[in-house]
Amino acid sequence: MLILALMELSDRQRVRLADGAAPDEVHVGTGDLACAADREALGKAEVAFGSCPPELLPGAHALRWMQLDSVGCDQYLTLDWGQLGSRLTVTNLRGFFSAAVAESGIGGLLALLRGIDDLMAERTRRAWRQAELRPRLRTLLGMRVLIVGHGSIGHALHERLSSFGCEIITYGTARSGADLVTVTDLDRELPLCDVVFLALPGTPATAGLISRPRLAAMKTGAVLVNLGRGTLVDEKALVASLREGRLGGAVLDVTMREPLPPDDPLWGAPRTLLTQHTAGGWAGETDGKIDGFLANLRRYRAGETLHGVVDWARGY
Amino acid sequence: MLILALMELSDRQRVRLADGAAPDEVHVGTGDLACAADREALGKAEVAFGSCPPELLPGAHALRWMQLDSVGCDQYLTLDWGQLGSRLTVTNLRGFFSAAVAESGIGGLLALLRGIDDLMAERTRRAWRQAELRPRLRTLLGMRVLIVGHGSIGHALHERLSSFGCEIITYGTARSGADLVTVTDLDRELPLCDVVFLALPGTPATAGLISRPRLAAMKTGAVLVNLGRGTLVDEKALVASLREGRLGGAVLDVTMREPLPPDDPLWGAPRTLLTQHTAGGWAGETDGKIDGFLANLRRYRAGETLHGVVDWARGY
Numbered sequence: 001m002l003i004l005a006l007m008e009l010s011d012r013q014r015v016r017l018a019d020g021a022a023p024d025e026v027h028v029g030t031g032d033l034a035c036a037a038d039r040e041a042l043g044k045a046e047v048a049f050g051s052c053p054p055e056l057l058p059g060a061h062a063l064r065w066m067q068l069d070s071v072g073c074d075q076y077l078t079l080d081w082g083q084l085g086s087r088l089t090v091t092n093l094r095g096f097f098s099a100a101v102a103e104s105g106i107g108g109l110l111a112l113l114r115g116i117d118d119l120m121a122e123r124t125r126r127a128w129r130q131a132e133l134r135p136r137l138r139t140l141l142g143m144r145v146l147i148v149g150h151g152s153i154g155h156a157l158h159e160r161l162s163s164f165g166c167e168i169i170t171y172g173t174a175r176s177g178a179d180l181v182t183v184t185d186l187d188r189e190l191p192l193c194d195v196v197f198l199a200l201p202g203t204p205a206t207a208g209l210i211s212r213p214r215l216a217a218m219k220t221g222a223v224l225v226n227l228g229r230g231t232l233v234d235e236k237a238l239v240a241s242l243r244e245g246r247l248g249g250a251v252l253d254v255t256m257r258e259p260l261p262p263d264d265p266l267w268g269a270p271r272t273l274l275t276q277h278t279a280g281g282w283a284g285e286t287d288g289k290i291d292g293f294l295a296n297l298r299r300y301r302a303g304e305t306l307h308g309v310v311d312w313a314r315g316y
Numbered sequence: 317m318l319i320l321a322l323m324e325l326s327d328r329q330r331v332r333l334a335d336g337a338a339p340d341e342v343h344v345g346t347g348d349l350a351c352a353a354d355r356e357a358l359g360k361a362e363v364a365f366g367s368c369p370p371e372l373l374p375g376a377h378a379l380r381w382m383q384l385d386s387v388g389c390d391q392y393l394t395l396d397w398g399q400l401g402s403r404l405t406v407t408n409l410r411g412f413f414s415a416a417v418a419e420s421g422i423g424g425l426l427a428l429l430r431g432i433d434d435l436m437a438e439r440t441r442r443a444w445r446q447a448e449l450r451p452r453l454r455t456l457l458g459m460r461v462l463i464v465g466h467g468s469i470g471h472a473l474h475e476r477l478s479s480f481g482c483e484i485i486t487y488g489t490a491r492s493g494a495d496l497v498t499v500t501d502l503d504r505e506l507p508l509c510d511v512v513f514l515a516l517p518g519t520p521a522t523a524g525l526i527s528r529p530r531l532a533a534m535k536t537g538a539v540l541v542n543l544g545r546g547t548l549v550d551e552k553a554l555v556a557s558l559r560e561g562r563l564g565g566a567v568l569d570v571t572m573r574e575p576l577p578p579d580d581p582l583w584g585a586p587r588t589l590l591t592q593h594t595a596g597g598w599a600g601e602t603d604g605k606i607d608g609f610l611a612n613l614r615r616y617r618a619g620e621t622l623h624g625v626v627d628w629a630r631g632y
Contacts, residue, residue: 099455099457099481100430100453100455100457103426103429103430103455103456103457103480104426104430104432104453106426107423107425107426107427107429107430107432108430108432109423110419110420110422110423110426110427111423111426111427111432111436113419113423114416114419114420114423114424114591114594114595115591115594116420116423116424116427116432116589116591117436119589119590119591119592119594120427120433120436120437120589121436122590122592123583123588123589123590126576126578126583128574128575128576128592129592130574130575130592130593130594133592133594133597134594134596134597134598134601135597135598135599135601135602136599137416137420137594137597137598137599138598138599139415139416139419139598140419141415141416141419159479160479160480162479163475163476163478163479164419164476165415258444258446259444259446260442260444262442267439267442272439273432273435273436273439274435274438274439275430275431275432275435276435276438276444276445276446276449277446278430278431278435278446278449278450278453279430280450281449281450281451281453282450282451282453282454282455283451283452283453283454285450285451286451
């Protein structure tokens with residue numbers, strides 16, 4: 001059986017993967033499958049580890065299982081899964097990034113509330129601004145926090161925020177056990193919350209959820225933290241609201257365009273932290289992905305149910 | 317009874333204080349008691365609210381109770397409390413700042429671990445550095461965290477950190493119920509911890525606790541978060557360790573010199589966040605102090621035990 005890995009791996013990581021996958025053969029290619037050897041391997045591989053370009057998937061006739069190196073799989077939503085799904089199972093890294101993402105989201109939020117963004121800027125100026133900054137700071141204590149999305153990231157946020165003395169309300173699908181399950185509920189809650197975390201996948205159903213009217217309905221001074229997908233938010237309306245001082249700040253790990261081009265107005269939006277889709281990352285990330293893949297590979301060989309199977313009807 | 321308030325108050329806050337203290341008279345002076353009317357009031361006042369300059373306290377013969385507007389009272393430690401303590405009770409705002417301080421401390425720590433300091437700097441350069449930053453990030457998940465000081469700030473940190481999946485060890489006095497209670501225990505634990513929070517008061521006993529040898533004993537890459545007093549740490553050794561890349565970073569709310577002069581090497585220390593003694597602050601801080609004082613004033617009038625009485629034998 002040939003396994004095609006489409007990830008940047010160090011020599012040490014290649015050995016970790018090859019040793020773990022033995023006796024099966026591993027071919028390590030680049031993510032864009034630019035060279036002929038990689039494309040040839042894709043034609044023969046039964047298993048792929050990494051994110052194969054969507055347009056090449058239908059031609060990968062031998063492929064039976066693809067283990068994504070991400071949670072998001074929105075780039076594959078336009079493929080015909082009614083047909084492709086009968087021969088190809090796709091798994092994602094559901095839950096793998098949640099702790100790291102929650103830490104970046106809460107860290108970014110606290111940085112804004114506690115003035116750490118301003119304080120960092122003072123470092124180069126060597127200016128002591130204690131008296132000026134202190135009365136402007138806010139605390140999470142006593143705030144009302146809405147978590148939109150009740151999957152693994154939503155749960156990781158909920159767990160960590162629960163010890164900060166804030167009130168937490170969750171919104172998600174009925175089967176997720178969230179506090180709010182209808183858009184009517186969401187619309188009633190949005191104007192009451194001081195912080196809104198977004199932790200939804202990017203699907204046609206979630207696109208534009210945080211629309212211009214919903215941004216306008218949010219409480220003055222509220223902070224928006226987007227850890228889901230850039231497609232969830234009307235970015236033009238967001239920038240306008242931040243500039244007008246209506247919204248109190250934004251922490252954006254995801255944006256409509258990634259990498260964000262230098263001319264994007266988000267770069268210059270006030271009180272905005274752009275974490276550049278790094279929230280899921282940490283030093284042990286790639287090793288962890290390899291270990292997760294190898295654990296799923298054992299299940300695949302044994303004919304067991306794989307972890308993180310994508311449901312294309314839901315889109316995640 | 318005359319009450320002397322030594323704080324900067326808005327007109328609204330003066331009314332809040334005067335209404336709450338009625339029928340007693342409130343004289344609002346400046347913290348340095350520079351004008352004659354303020355000094356005269358100090359001579360007659362039975363109660364002071366705020367921080368009276370230490371050198372003026374022995375001459376304030378009518379003063380029976382001073383409610384500090386801080387927790388720290390190290391500036392009064394050199395007075396002769398054997399004598400002064402027989403007529404003057406001092407209370408501090410123990411517990412009042414803990415939630416805000418814990419939020420700044422954890423926010424600063426997460427900012428360093430999650431690369432938010434670097435990401436903020438990229439905003440003006442409009443540079444997308446996702447691939448470069450992501451493998452350098454760290455998570456609190458799985459870390460070993462030492463909280464030095466087991467008072468209200470230590471407890472607030474402990475409570476909030478307990479949901480981040482890190483191992484927490486506390487150091488404090490025997491009666492505080494901390495995990496570690498001897499300096500020998502502390503020295504055994506220091507080299508094992510990824511994060512060390514300092515939340516001790518500034519007293520002769522705590523001065524220089526985090527000495528050059530103890531900084532050298534800390535784990536490579538460890539982060540130091542000082543929320544106590546600048547006197548706890550050998551700052552020269554700290555800067556050297558940060559420059560050498562031994563310590564992984566520092567979040568300093570307190571420093572030996574405050575305001576920190578522009579020539580202080582701490583401004584230029586790598587991976588260092590200076591929160592400029594803002595950690596205890598928030599928009600509702602002064603109103604909260606007034607309410608806390610008024611609650612204690614009711615106890616004072618009723619002859620009840622006051623909240624937050626300073627024990628000059630311990631020094632806090």
